[in-house]
Amino acid sequence: MKVLLTGSDGFIGSHLAEKLVREGHEVTALCIYNSFNSYGWIDQIQSDIRSQINLVLGDIRDASQVRSLVKGKDCVLNLAALIAIPYSYVAPDSYVQTNIQGTLNLLNAAREWDIQKFVHTSTSEVYGTAKFVPIDESHPLQGQSPYSASKIAADQLVYSYFSSFDLPAMILRPFNTFGPRQSARAVIPTIISQLSAGKTEISLGSLTPTRDFTYVSDTVSGFIAAMNSKGTDGEVINLGTGYEISIEETLKTIARLMDVEVELVSDPVRMRPENSEVERLLSDNSKAARMLSWSPQMSGQEGLEQGLKKTIDWFSEASNLRMYNVDNYVV
Template sequence: MKLRILVTGGAGFIGTNFVYHLMKRYPRYQILVLDALTYAGNLENFSSEIKENPNFRFIRGDVCDAALVLDLVREVDCVVHFAAETHVARSIFDDRKFFKTDVLGTQSVANAVLRNKDQIRRFIHVSTSEVYGTALYQPMDEDHPLNPMTPYAAAKAGADRLVYSYWRTYDLPTVIVRPFNQYGPYQHLEKVIPRFVSSALLGEPLTIHGDGTAKRDWLFVEETCKRLDLVLHADDADVRGQIFNLGSGFDLDILGVARTILKILGLSENLITFTPDRPGQVQHHISSTAKAEAVLKVHPCTHFQEGLEKTIAWYATHRTWWERMLSMRRVEIVGKDGTFQYY
C-alpha cells in the first residue's frame, strides 16, 4: 500500500515529528505538508534529506484558504489535520486568530474532505485534552464532559465538535484524537517543558505559574506519532467516527516536572521561582488509556523520565534551533482586572 497524506500544520511540533516518523517507516508514502509558517512553524525543522526527498512536498499556505486546501485534498488519500493556534496564554491576549484558524480553518479542511469523500480513506482531526477542562473524574475517558476553560480550549472544542458533526451528517471517515500534554524535540519554548529546559540550560530561574500543584498527563511525542500511525492504518470499522485520547495515564504536577529537569541536569532546586497563576488554569488532567489500548492495541509507553532525558539531550545539542525563541518564552496577556501581565 502506498498512501498520499496531507499533513496540515506539519512544520509545527507534533506535525514535524509525525512527518519524520512517516518518512522513516513508510519511505514510499507521498507526504504533502501545508503550513503557514507562523512563529510556531519552522521549515528548518526538516533536514535537507527530507526536503530533497521526491516523496516530500512543502506548501506554504493557510488552512483558511479554502481553495488551496481543496486543491491539496484532491491529491491525497488521507488527511491529518494538526494546523491550529495552540498556546493558552496567547489565546487570552488575542483570541480572535484562534477562532479563525482553529474553527474556520478546520471547516475548510472538513469541507474539502467532504467534496472528495469518495477518495479520502481517513481524516484525522487532532483536537486536545484542553476541551475537557479540569477533570471531573479520574482518569478522564473520551466521554468526559467538555468544559473548555480558555479561549484556546473553546476554539479547539468548536473545531472538535465541527468535525464530529461532519461525521454524523455526511458519514465522513473521521477520527478525532485528543492529545494530553506532549513533550519532545521541536517543541516551541512557549510550552512548559522546553521553557523549563532552556532556562535550566542557561542557568536561569524556572518560573512556575501558581504553586505548581496543577497536574498534567505527559506523553512523549514519539509515542504520540506511533499512536497516530495506528489510527491512520486501523480498519475503518474500528475507528470511523471514533474519538481517542492520546495520553499516558501518568500524571505529574508542574513543580515535580521542574524538579525532575533540574535533577537530571544536576542543578539546584533553588532555581525554581513562582509567579501568580494564569487565568483559566486547568488543575488536573489524567488520561484514560483504556479505549486506545482496547481498539488500537496501544502498548505501554516510554516512561516520563526516559522521555524527559531524551528531550533534554535534544535541546542541549540544538541550541541554535531554540535560542532565537528566547524572547517568546513569556507572553503578555490581559488579566481579570484589565491589567497586562506576562506569563
C-alpha cells in the same frame, strides 16, 4: 498513502512528517505562510528526509487553497491550529478563524474529494479540570479558555461531518505532548531551556496542576495507528500515558536529571485566570489500546524521565538552544 499533513511546521507535525516519510508515504506538508521562506521545524529535518516532502506554504483559513491541496489525497491529518492558551485570551477571534473555520474548510474539501481517512487533532484541554480520573472519552467537555472552546467546537464539527455526511473522520485527543522542538510556552521546554542557558532562577506559573505528559514519539505513533485503523470512523480516542505529575514535581525531576540547584520564581504573567486553569489531567488510554493497538512506550515515572533525558539532550545542543529566547516570555 498520499497524505496531506497540516500544521507540519509545528512541534508534533514536524516529527510526524518525518515518520510518514520513513514509512513510505507521499507527504504534502502544509506550513503557515510567511515571507521568510521558512517551513518552521521542517527546516530542521535531515535533508534526505526533507527532500522527499512536498512543502507548501499556506493557511487552512483559505478555503480555495485547502480545496486544491486535499484533491487527490487518500488521507488528511489535521494538526494545524493556534494552540497557545495565553494568546487565546488576547486574540480569541484568531482561534475561531483558524481552529474552527480552518477545520470546516478541510472538512468540506475532504467531503468533496472522497477522502479515505480524516484524522483531526483535539487536545486534553477540552476536558477542563478533571471531574473524575482517569479521564475517558465520555468525560464532559469544558471550555475553560477560548483555546479549549475553539477546539471543542472543531471537534464537534468533525463529528457532525461523520454523522451527517458519512465522512470517514475520527478525533485524536493527545495529552500534553513534550519533546525536542516544542515551544517554550509549554512548561517542560520552559524549564529545560532556562536551565540549559545557565539560569538558576526559574520563572513559572502555577505549580499545583497535574499533567499527563506524553513523549512526542508516542504521540506520533498514535497518529500513524489512527491513519491505518479500521472501524474508528466517528470515534474520539485519547492518547496519554495514564501517569500524572504536578508541575512542581516536574521541575524537581528535571533539575535532578540536569544535576542543578534551582530557585523558583513565581511569574504572575504566566498564571492563567483563576477559573481558566486546568488543575488536573490524567488520561484513560484503554480505548486507544483496544481500537488502535496503541500504548505508550514511555510511561510512568521511568518513561517520563527517559523522555525528559532525550529532551534535555536536544536542548543541550547550542544550535538548538539558540533558537529560544529564554529571557523573554511571549504568550
